[in-house]
Amino acid sequence: MSAAKTLRPLVRPRLYLGKELSLGPGKIDLLRKVGETGSISAAARALGMPYKRAWLLIDTLNRGFPTPVLDTAIGGRSGGGARLTALGETLVKAYDALETKLNAAAQDELAALQKLVALRRRR
Template structure:
């Protein structure tokens, strides 16, 4: 999975997308999905992002409710141990968000430089 693009001395645009019905997707939810994909655990992802476990579940639940289907799959513990992974929808959300973020940053270099110059 692709991570957030990093650039030197350039402001990075991280969009928030409002899809109606109270559904919004932005950097926080996407970073959480990325961490879940990497760590295979909501609890570990929450720790990595320094957010409470309950807040992580609330963010996941808001996506599940907004899309009407789950963005993560959890498996119970047991002999092989439990875990969490992204559903196809969860994977697609991260992929599409990454593509949008990359395109916005690539297309807005002039505007980003102008904003950056205001801070210098």
């Protein structure tokens, strides 16, 4: 069985929280990965993203919220690192809860869309 046949449709929302602040799957995945790895650069590598892009996404979040989403320590190879702040942890948890609720509420619509994909495969 191919991976495409085992995938289920999934809603991954993008939230517009202000004129210049949005939060979506990319930023949440980055925050989650920084939390797992303790490093922005390791998180970026794991996600196949340039470090500069990861840093800019984090900076956008830090500028959009009243407090930072990460605590960082400079140190390069011999030290340093990053960890989620309480706000960063709250953002990931709140986004995950919203994603879960949206997917549960959209089951009928997601199933209908999945049927359309299945019809295409039969041709």
